Amino acid sequence: MPDLTAFAQSHIAARLRAAASRGALSHALIFSGDAARADAALYAAAGFECVAEGDRPCLQCTHCRKIMAGIHPDVIFVRDPEHKELSADVVRAMRRDAFIRPNEGERKVYIFEDCAALNERDQNILLKTVEEGPPYCAFLFCAENSAALLQTIRSRCVEIKLGSDGTSGQDDRRDDALTLCRLTAKGNAASRASFLVGLENSRCKREELGALFESARLICADALLTRYGAEVAPENAEIAAALGQRLSGERLMRVIDLLGTYRRHCDYNVGVGVTLGGFAAEWEEVLK
Ligand SMILES: [Zn+2]
Incomplete structure (x- = not known):
């Protein structure tokens, strides 16, 4: 039985818990990086099913325990032990299963332990279900490198990068997102412009820019919650209060929308410079 108590101490677990506790965990998540992917996926699955009053997952309730024991009927590992890659039949069977309502839990959670086993055909079969499957479904993809997934799937998912110690990876661009948010809370237009130009000059990649926008979006979402007096992830509390x-x-709300729009832009083959330029202009427009 995997023991998730150690993982529960990590920065990533805190992020998942904050989202799960307010029912805001994305229905499609990618866990990438070199460690703790399976723990992170199980922890998120528990976040979906946990019925505790306070923080979720609690790792104590019946749902949490069944998930850790690998016997929860609504947390399904999509596997094909007979083949190296998942056969189309296995993926089609999963797709049919998705339309059967959950048994015991609120959600039906499908875990793909290794996306390297999902070939292009498999992913194309999956795509529509991930895009517009029943609202109770959730999909958790584990991949050493998220490039194993097609762009069409990736663009539907929130990617969570794990470092070797189960903490956030270096490249989720959280530090840059924090800087952008700080300059938004306190700085002026010139300081924001020079920060964005600096990003372009540092040859920030498209995927990294997408991660930065997503990270900033989550911080701004917490800022909005702060305004309503709700509790937010402790690591975001200070910056969220300043933005609020x-x-x-x-x-x-406009800022959150804008960051979401630009994150999606980064899923397509657009130039970083053009994206940053457009973003800088619209960002200042919203702040005016
Ligand atoms: Zn629980």
């Missing part, structure tokens, strides 16, 4: 003071709720 600087921007009205309506402005924060």
Whole structure:
């Protein structure tokens, strides 16, 4: 039985817990990086099914325990022990199964332990279900490198990169996202512009820019929650409060939308310079 108590101490677990506790965990997640992918996926699955009053997952309730024991009927590992890659039949069977309502839990969670076993055909079969499957379904993809997944699938998912110690990887661009948010809370237009130009000059990749936008979006979402007096992830509390003071709720919503739009832009083959230029202009427009 995997013991998730150690993983529960990590920065990533705190992020998952904050989202799960407020019912905001994305229905499609990619866990990439070199360690703790399986733990992270199980922890997220528990976050979906846990019925605790406070923080979720609690790792104590019946749902959490069944998940850790690998016997929860609604947490399904999509496997094909007979083949190196998942056969089309296995993926089609999963797709049919997705339309059967969950047994015991609120959600039906499908875990793909190694996306290297999902070939292009498999992913194309999956795509529509991930895109517009029943609302109770969730999909958790584990991949050493998320490039194993097609762009069409990746663009539907939130990617969580894990470092070798189960903490956040270096490349989720959280530090840059924090800088952008700090400059938004306190700085002026010139300081924001020079930060964005600096990013372009540092040859930030498209995927990294997408991660930066996503990270900033999560911080701004927490800022909005702060304005409503809700509790947010402890690591975001300070910056969320600062942003919440600087921007009205309506402005924060526009900022969150804008970051989501630009994150999606990064899924397509657009130039980093063009994206950053467009973003900088729209960002200042919203802050005016
Ligand atoms: Zn629980």
